[in-house]
Amino acid sequence: MGSIGWETERKRISSEGRVTSKTCRAERQRLLLYKCAFRKLSAAASVPPKPFSSIPGLKSFPIIGPLHNFLPFIGEIGPKGNIFDLLDTLRVKYGPIVKMNGAFARGPMVVLFEPEDYEQVYRAEDLTSLRPGFAVLTYYREQQKSTFEGMNGTITAQGKEWRDFRMKVNPALLKPKLVKLYGPALDEIAVEMTQRLSRIKNDEEYLKWNFDTEMTKFSLESIALVALGTRLGCLQDSIPADHPAKKMMDSTKVIFEMSYKLEILPSPWRYISTPSYKKITNAYDSHWKISTNYIKHAQKALQERGHDIPDEDKSVIEKLLAIDEKVAVVMANEMLFAGIDTVAFVTTNLLYHLAINPKVQDKLRAEIRSDPESGSKYFRACLKEALRFYHVVPANLRRTSKPHVVRGYEIPEGVDVIAPNEYLSRMEKYYPRPNEFIPERWIADKSDPLYYGNAHPMVTLPFGFGLRSCLGRRIAQLEMEIFVTRFINELKVSWDGPPLKVVNKLTNTIKKPYYFKFEDAK
Ligand code: HEM
CATH class of the missing domain: 1.10.630.10 (Cytochrome P450)
Structure with missing residues (x-):
């Protein structure tokens, strides 16, 4: 759970944790369960984060980074026609957090496939966001x-x-x-x-x-x-x-x-x-x-x-x-x-x-x-x-200005955190019948299964x-x-x-x- 989710849950549990004599038995049991869960979460929080290097992802070599993975026949991933196929392969193969080392002096990247996870990082970075990507224009302006x-x-x-x-x-x-x-x-x-x-x-x-x-x-x-x-x-x-x-x-x-x-x-x-x-x-x-x-x-x-x-x-x-x-x-x-x-x-x-x-x-x-x-x-x-x-822009991007812990892994300063928004926006779990063009989902009321608000608000950005x-x-x-x-x-x-x-x-x-x-x- 990301830090924002964690913090909200912690506050909710501790404020609900005051068991009074008026509380009914079922409610007491529910609160006890929460207390138990809270203790487990607290214990988990005290476990030191796993190092960045242990985040699952493509193997990489100095200078060329993970490029060899995209070679035909011998590469682990093979040549992918588009970013959509590449992201799908990465998510299925490695799960919700995937690391890629940069090639040719580019920095490392982490793709986060769960909106709660990139929400945690993006919110924490919002005030002074770092968004790389226009190195040539930056250099030109300096010149x-x-x-x-x-x-x-x-x-x-x-x-x-x-x-x-x-x-x-x-x-x-x-x-x-x-x-x-x-x-x-x-x-x-x-x-x-x-x-x-x-x-x-x-x-x-x-x-x-x-x-x-x-x-x-x-x-x-x-x-x-x-x-x-x-x-x-x-x-x-x-x-x-x-x-x-x-x-x-x-x-x-x-x-x-x-x-x-x-x-x-x-x-x-x-x-x-x-x-x-x-x-x-x-x-x-x-x-x-x-x-x-x-x-x-x-x-x-x-x-x-x-x-x-x-x-x-x-x-x-x-x-x-x-x-x-x-x-x-x-x-x-x-x-x-x-x-x-x-x-x-x-x-x-x-x-x-x-x-x-x-x-x-x-x-x-x-x-x-x-x-x-x-x-x-x-x-x-x-x-x-x-x-x-x-x-x-099929994916959003922020470069971290400080360390974060996501899904128990440490993400240090200077890593590009990628939110694959277009890819997620075509997933059935967020939008039913995702490959159909249905404008009505954006105006449907809450009782309608198509209602856009059923998806996390940071899926489509x-x-x-x-x-x-x-x-x-x-x-x-x-x-x-x-x-x-x-x-x-x-x-x-x-x-x-x-x-x-x-x-x-x-x-x-x-x-x-x-x-x-x-x-x-x-
Ligand atoms: C449908 C058309 C457009 C789309 C989908 C679009 C999308 C985006 C996206 C995704 C970003 C990056 C935001 C982020 O990093 O969070 C961006 C930034 C930006 N866009 Fe647009 N854009 C569109 C049209 C325009 C137009 C017409 C202008 C000019 C008035 C414009 C000016 C900018 C500027 C100046 C930024 C940089 C903002 C900043 O870094 O503070 N965009 N746009």
């Missing part, structure tokens, strides 16, 4: 000292530095008034995007190979509106090569492709400037230049307009600029970094599930048309269900956990709701091909081709 002036933003900062920055920007990005501020302009984008898809819907060959580009245009146009305070102009048939929107789209693509090569695959970029490292650096430079230009424009426009508007009506940029110009640029950069492929992936994932579940799609359309409020409620249920199937959870979640949900609602009202979507293939790189991505078909909705 660009003159530009960044030592400011790290939320993605690469850790510990106290991260918390201080995050507390500054939270009010601007997580404010509840975002709908009022951005609703109308995001709706314009949604209308244009829907019209665009309607116009190109018969160009099947183009859509088969370029649907991702279309979704990127939508997500970039939307996030730029918030991050840079402007329309970029992405929703055109062809964008000139020197247009900032084109540069932004191209550099985003490079950043994700190169991050996978540099962060996940073995690479000597720390020692020599590899071609992939040069590419990513150019892409980061390009993002930075474009963001800075737009923020300067926004700043000028705001100065001309004056600042005498109520605080609640101020845009995200205005709020960020009020903190500091550098904060505004770093944050705009992070929004553009984190808010493009994520939203494009989730929107595609949702459209796919609506396409292969026509009854759900019809119900959503009917709800949207009959009553915006119930349409919105059902949309959110559909979105949650799509995110249950595919998180953008598409936006991460606690204070460090996604800073753009409200914006993302708003963008997707406005667009998908417009889209479903106007167009009917179906899928004419083999199942969608999701492959995991740094994040989940979709393997081409796309087999969407669109027609006008009656």
Whole structure:
């Protein structure tokens, strides 16, 4: 039992342990049993934890870590096509806690398959969370000292530095008034995007190979509106090569492709400037230049307009600029970094599930048309269900800043503790009929066996956990709701091909081709 569970149980048992003369015999027996259990638990607690090295897991060698386990034929695990199969093999073979030593100078990792266990660690680490994973961006920012002036933003900062920055920007990005501020302009984008898809819907060959580009245009146009305070102009048939929107789209693509090569695959970029490292650096430079230009424009426009508007009506940029110009640029950069492929992936994932579940799609359309409020409620249920199937980041991660004891094993400082949320979200024990797309489970009442609340609340964590959870979640949900609602009202979507293939790189991505078909909705 984790320390939080243990502590709660200990308090409950000791407060119930006061046996009075009024207590009936059965109740007394129950309390005695509790006392016994408490003594056993206390005894267990005094047993010293087992060493980290004894956690079950893959054998490993110096330098290559556990990589030999994934070799065909001779490896203990063999080559696994995706992270899902790998996690399944590890859980079945080793149980609820599995250790993997890092390869090529990466630190050790522990996968915890029980939500209570990672909840214990994540809660204890929440205030100054350490979340590694963007070593290249961190290094790049360190190198660009003159530009960044030592400011790290939320993605690469850790510990106290991260918390201080995050507390500054939270009010601007997580404010509840975002709908009022951005609703109308995001709706314009949604209308244009829907019209665009309607116009190109018969160009099947183009859509088969370029649907991702279309979704990127939508997500970039939307996030730029918030991050840079402007329309970029992405929703055109062809964008000139020197247009900032084109540069932004191209550099985003490079950043994700190169991050996978540099962060996940073995690479000597720390020692020599590899071609992939040069590419990513150019892409980061390009993002930075474009963001800075737009923020300067926004700043000028705001100065001309004056600042005498109520605080609640101020845009995200205005709020960020009020903190500091550098904060505004770093944050705009992070929004553009984190808010493009994520939203494009989730929107595609949702459209796919609506396409292969026509009854759900019809119900959503009917709800949207009959009553915006119930349409919105059902949309959110559909979105949650799509995110249950595919998180953008299939597993969450925290690096320990202090030792923990989990399941009787010691986990020292500096270990990456992995919560395999997407994998758990498709387990029958948490969600009945887990491989079916059933949005109703998110709105069912408690008596319904499908009721989502029967699962531990930390099983499905598409936006991460606690204070460090996604800073753009409200914006993302708003963008997707406005667009998908417009889209479903106007167009009917179906899928004419083999199942969608999701492959995991740094994040989940979709393997081409796309087999969407669109027609006008009656
Ligand atoms: C559906 C779309 C999105 C999903 C599923 C998603 C998911 C996530 C996840 C899982 C994390 C890690 C949280 C953790 O470690 O606990 C994260 C962090 C973050 N996301 Fe998102 N995200 C999405 C869209 C966005 C958008 C649109 C923005 C931009 C406004 C954004 C900005 C960020 C930032 C800045 C962080 C770092 C937060 C921090 O470390 O303090 N995300 N996101």
